[in-house]
Amino acid sequence: MEFFDVLRTRRSIRAYQPTPVPAEAIEKIKEAIRLAPTGCNFQPFRFIFITNExxxxxxxxxxxxxxLGEAPMLVAVIGNPEAAWHRRDGGESIVEIDVAIAMEHFQLAAADCGLGSCWIGAFNRKGVNQVLNIQAPWSTVILAPLGYPAQDAAPRTNKSDEELFSFID
Ligand SMILES: Cc1cc2nc3c(=O)[nH]c(=O)nc-3n(C[C@H](O)[C@H](O)[C@H](O)COP(=O)(O)O)c2cc1C
Incomplete structure (x- = not known):
């Protein structure tokens, strides 16, 4: 797919067919994640691909x-704030930025493969960390279902140019 077609095609999908995700698609998605930039190239994350029901x-x-439980695959992205680059002025870890970029590479690669996904941030981190046995300083940052869409995405509105952009000439 052309790059802008991928951008236009990617939508949040909230209903899935039970068809398994093909292994070739997982390889493409892994490659897209590997190509993501990270602060100082520290790559302070892991993507856990879960098919076990x-x-x-x-x-x-x-x-x-x-x-969420109906998608044939669920992906948990865990991050280690201590292993990420830290801001020089305030010392904060940028782990969530690194994870977000890699996650969006994943989302775009999934769309390019004709698969649906959705960022999931509104989950209970403590509970998911316990299920997956994630030990501090690691923690689950974001989840994503993966599979073939069973319905179209909901209509979406976007803010106007005036609200979103400004230029300093
Ligand atoms: C950081 C982040 C967290 C999100 N968390 C959720 C979530 O918990 N549940 C959900 O249904 N959608 C979630 N979304 C998806 C957004 O609702 C969606 O991207 C937005 O409405 C725009 O729609 P689109 O992705 O189809 O363009 C999240 C998106 C982002 C970027």
Missing amino acids: EVRKQVAAYYPGKW
Whole structure:
């Protein structure tokens, strides 16, 4: 797909067919994640691809939307704030920025493969960390279902140019 077609095609999908995700698609998605930039190239994250039904359902139970457990694959992205680059002025870890960029590479690669996904931030981190046995300083930053869409995405509105952009000439 052309780059801008991928950008236009990627939408948040909240209903999935049970068809498994093909292994070739996972390889493309892994490559897209590897190509993501990270602060100082520290790559302070891991992507955990879960197909095991019991584990998927246990993780999905920590998110209010029942549809999450129906996707044939659930991806948990864990980050280590101590292993990420830290800002020089305030000392904060930029782990969430690194994860966000890699996650969007994943989302765009999934769209390019004809697969649906959705960023999931509204989950209970403590619960998901327990299910996946994630030990501090690591923690789950974001989740994403992955699979073939079972319905079209909801209509979306975008802010106006005036609200989104300014130029200093
Ligand atoms: C950081 C982040 C967290 C999100 N968390 C959730 C979530 O918990 N549940 C959900 O249904 N969608 C979630 N979304 C998806 C947004 O609602 C969606 O991207 C937005 O409405 C725009 O729609 P689109 O992705 O189809 O363009 C999240 C998106 C981002 C970027």
